[in-house]
Amino acid sequence: MNTYIATCRDWPQGNAGLQALAAALRATLAPWQDIRPAALAAQPSPAAVLPLAAWDYSETPDAFRDWLRALQAAGARVFNPPALQLWNMDKRYLCELAARGLPVTPSLALLPQHAPDWARRVAECGWPRPVVKPLIGQSGRGVRRLTEGEAPALASYPQGALLQPFVQASFGEVCLIYLAGRYSHAARRRLAPGEWRANSAYGAQIESVTPRPEWLACAEAALRCLPEPPLYARVDGLISEGGSGESGFSINEVELIEPALYPQLRPAFARELAAALASRLAS
Structure with missing residues (x-):
């Protein structure tokens, strides 16, 4: 079986972390626009496709939706499943999770x-x-x-x-990474001086963090509400004002398409992802 990690035009080979994951999965890195469903359908066995670096899908969302559906029709094994990715593309999913009683940033x-x-x-x-x-x-x-x-x-x-609403979260944002439904590791996005957006595009620094049990409980409650079990997931939460990071966790995103999984924070992660993928493919 051929495995592909779908990337984007600007980063066709991803970054160092994606390249390490590709090596562990023995996967080919290629822009999602260049992974042709018809070509995959002609292969002797179904291909596996993970869009872990499709960092430009929001520029052409209709084309990305069509691509996911075409992959499925071609018999490719797509992770996460297309239905889950289609649900996750539109941030109205946060309103759905809030309606289920989860602690979501009001949206x-x-x-x-x-x-x-x-x-x-x-x-x-x-x-x-x-x-x-x-x-x-x-x-x-x-x-x-x-x-x-x-x-x-x-x-x-x-x-x-x-x-x-604007949430004053001086602790930054906490990202909880899950693999096949199990907690793997966590990252803290430390805000750049004078910045409130917890994203590397705005200078946020990534560091390891030990999550509190209540943060994990929130994340796992969110995962239980998903339409299908994901292979990989990242649940992001803002930590309420308090400075110590010991107060409430408010879900800000549930990333199921192309999350940064911060494999540099867990040396075994690439091997564990390969094992989890193999298990899914065998089922």
């Missing part, structure tokens, strides 16, 4: 067809200078705080937007 979806009502809905929230992000987005692109009385513009968020 309001602003849909393109309701753009004339965006200003009213933002005002009704009453959140001072809320955070806005694309409804389908990656890597912190388009994430910013609105000014007082401002509403996002449809031209800037043509696929819709997600509105959230």
Whole structure:
């Protein structure tokens, strides 16, 4: 069986961490746009495809959706499963998780067809200078705080937007990585000086962290709510103000498509991912 890690045009060979994972999986790195479902269908055995570095899918979400469906139709084994990725592409999943009673950062979806009502809905929230992000987005692109009385513009968020209150999280963001449903390791994204966005694009520094049991409980409750069990998952949470990181965990993202898995923080992770993938393929 041939295995592929799908990447993107700007990073066709991924980064050092992805290259280490590819070596462990004996996988080929290639942009997702170049992995042709028809060519995979012609192979003697089904291919396995993991879009761990498809860091540009949000630029052409319809094409990415079509690609996932075509892979499935071609008989490829896709991880995570296409249905799970399609659900995860649209950040309205956070509203679904909140409706299930999970501790999610409050979220309001602003849909393109309701753009004339965006200003009213933002005002009704009453959140001072809320955070806005694309409804389908990656890597912190388009994430910013609105000014007082401002509403996002449809031209800037043509696929819709997600509105959230600004959470003062000086501890940064905690990322909990799971493999085949089991906790693997955790990363802390330490904020850059003067920055509030916990993303490497904005200078956040990555370091290992020991998660508190209540953080893990929140993450595992979220995983139990997913439409299908994922092979890999990363649950991100903002730690409430307190400075010590010992207060509440608020789910900010559940990453099931192309999360940074921070394998550098767990030397055995590449081998463990290969074993978990082999187990899934054998089932």
